[in-house]
Amino acid sequence: MQIRRRYIIIALGLLLLGIMLYYFRGIVGYILLAWVISLAGRPLMRFFQQRLRIGKFGIGPNAAAALTLLCFLVIVAVAVGLFVPIIINQASNFADLNYGEVVKNFEPPINRINTALEKVGASTISMPALAEQLRTAVTGSLNFGEFTAQMSSILSTIGNVFITLFSAIFVAFFFLKDQSLFNNILLAIAPNQYESQVGNIMNDISYLLTRYFAGITLQVSVITIFVTVALMILGVEYALLIGLFAALANLIPYLGPFIGGIFGLFIAVSSNLDAEFYTEMLPLMTKVVIVFGIMQMLDNFFLQPYIFSNSVLAHPLEIFIVVLMGAQLYGVLGMVLAIPTYTVLRVIARAFLSEFKVVQKITGSIAQIE
Numbered sequence: 001m002q003i004r005r006r007y008i009i010i011a012l013g014l015l016l017l018g019i020m021l022y023y024f025r026g027i028v029g030y031i032l033l034a035w036v037i038s039l040a041g042r043p044l045m046r047f048f049q050q051r052l053r054i055g056k057f058g059i060g061p062n063a064a065a066a067l068t069l070l071c072f073l074v075i076v077a078v079a080v081g082l083f084v085p086i087i088i089n090q091a092s093n094f095a096d097l098n099y100g101e102v103v104k105n106f107e108p109p110i111n112r113i114n115t116a117l118e119k120v121g122a123s124t125i126s127m128p129a130l131a132e133q134l135r136t137a138v139t140g141s142l143n144f145g146e147f148t149a150q151m152s153s154i155l156s157t158i159g160n161v162f163i164t165l166f167s168a169i170f171v172a173f174f175f176l177k178d179q180s181l182f183n184n185i186l187l188a189i190a191p192n193q194y195e196s197q198v199g200n201i202m203n204d205i206s207y208l209l210t211r212y213f214a215g216i217t218l219q220v221s222v223i224t225i226f227v228t229v230a231l232m233i234l235g236v237e238y239a240l241l242i243g244l245f246a247a248l249a250n251l252i253p254y255l256g257p258f259i260g261g262i263f264g265l266f267i268a269v270s271s272n273l274d275a276e277f278y279t280e281m282l283p284l285m286t287k288v289v290i291v292f293g294i295m296q297m298l299d300n301f302f303l304q305p306y307i308f309s310n311s312v313l314a315h316p317l318e319i320f321i322v323v324l325m326g327a328q329l330y331g332v333l334g335m336v337l338a339i340p341t342y343t344v345l346r347v348i349a350r351a352f353l354s355e356f357k358v359v360q361k362i363t364g365s366i367a368q369i370e
Helices: 002-023 025-051 061-095 099-105 107-119 127-141 144-149 151-177 181-189 192-233 239-249 256-270 277-311 316-352 357-369
Strands: none
Touching (some): 002 025, 025 061, 025 181, 061 239, 151 181, 181 192, 192 239, 192 277, 192 316, 239 256, 277 316
């Protein structure tokens, strides 16, 4: 009876905890986001504390945490400063565009397509009709009346993002300053008999995810620099914007490089719509494709094996299957979160389910960090 009563109390406690977590899921989300930010910022935190010195005095944890978060905010501000003006400029250019002249510049390849269509008896492409379709498509996507009508919703979304960002950064400051704080919170709610296991789990998770985020930072930096410098050398406009977007899009496993490449082509083409196709437009597109092709090989053969395999200590085939499962469950967001989520689950499974053979196989590589 006492054992049964104990299990009932534990079950009720877990149920109550689940209800509280669900009810306060917003706050829990802020705390988890802050923890992720603190893990991503640990390499910078260590750098500031160990390398940045003023005379004989080092940087304390408070100053190092503040500098780390300031670096993150500067990166976000630079990204917004790059994207927003160019988006506004491109929208203005599209609004004033002579679509007849644009289609005329593409007349040579369109004529070739029409010739091929005539040979098979298919309908050909009408130049005036194509110009009108292009104008309708662009002006429809730039419907400023509808944009104005949705302004309140947009402002509300921006406000929510600001509150989330401010809350997460505020909590992340304390997680960075005291790197054991998040672990202590979990240890406080863990049952006494599992306290040591929970402590080991959190240490392993923190170690692996810190390596993962450090690898991601390296990947973003290398891709941004490579694409930007290569496009600048080849004379492509908005090289830094294309390079930064390519690096951020590449965070989406497997699908990201294609998104980045399409964006790069779109920016290059939309900035030179008045160019003659064969002498200017086609060489420009070829340059962008070549740069992204080389970038993709660099990422596939050097960056990803280091980041996805070595940082989280998992086989590339495991990573591929996990990413596919994430895509099946939550689409693009699932692909982005698949690897860190799988890392957390592997560590937990190794601590509590190590007697199962399948768990031993997929978590064996984690033993080297112990």
